[in-house]
Amino acid sequence: MIDQVRPRDLDAWLAGHPGAIVLDVRELPELRAASVQPQGFELVAIPMNEVPARLAALDPDRPVACLCHHGARSMRVAMFLAQNGFGTVANIAGGIDAWSQERDPAVPRY
Template sequence: MSNWEEIEADVFLQLLEKGHIEAGQVIDVRESFEWDYYHLEQSTHIPMNTIPHHLGQIADDKPLYIVCAHGVRSANVCGYLEKQGYGSLLNVTGGMAAIALLQGFQYD
């Protein structure tokens, strides 16, 4: 059983737009070419394979919203961070593809 949760892209965007999510709470774990193509200004880019090297830069005192392209890599990162002792973790369901569609942008 995991302690991390799923959050739908539309709910995530509403929280972001209302200012309920602070800088440093959104971690984008996609590769650099994906980030360069399309990303949220409020997100911090830490590619999945570099997460272990950046644990000191990831806040553990507030909820974290983990996003990738479609929600698979971010789910894996949630599981990893949970094992490292992180508490409130939310995987953005559908990832940037779902977020982009909600914002009127065709991601892939």
Template sequence: MNKSLPTEVSVSEAYARRKAEENLLFLDVREAFEVQTAHLEPDLHLPMQSISEKWSEIPRDQPLIVYCHHGMRSLQVTGFLRRKGFEQAQSMSGGIDAWSHEIDPSIPRY
């Protein structure tokens, strides 16, 4: 586990990093129906239930911010990915709901 990176980042930090870091990858771990309601682009979508089979599809050489609706699933997935060697994986605290509230109100809240 990487001790130098916090497990969670705020939505404001995630937003600032998204603007500043070209290779930053956002991983959406919500269900498909949730993604149809609201999503961030561009991102990679792998529902939490599929992570244990598909984690190898995630690029290891990029910083990674994992998000879900409120931040609980993303925190679990971040822990799993860090145990698999994804040292740059971090969970976005508050999820897409906080992003909509604090960063981009055009993203629907549900």
């Protein structure tokens, strides 16, 4: 099962999943437009289309919360990870757009 976690609830999800990472699957121009500042978590950026080729760079034993612009791409990546042996996977519902509204208004919306 893939958890759906709102940005405002991410800290609680991370606290319940020690060692978790946030996987940002947006493209480089999107990262330049708006980025998350990791606070109490590790942030890894791998564009969605590169995840299959770089899967070995991720530890399937570590919980992963996936992030994109609105939550659709990150959900696809979360499903892919779950299908490839990742035990604890979440989708950050609403993506970085919701992040800006719920967590950090300094993150630009695009």
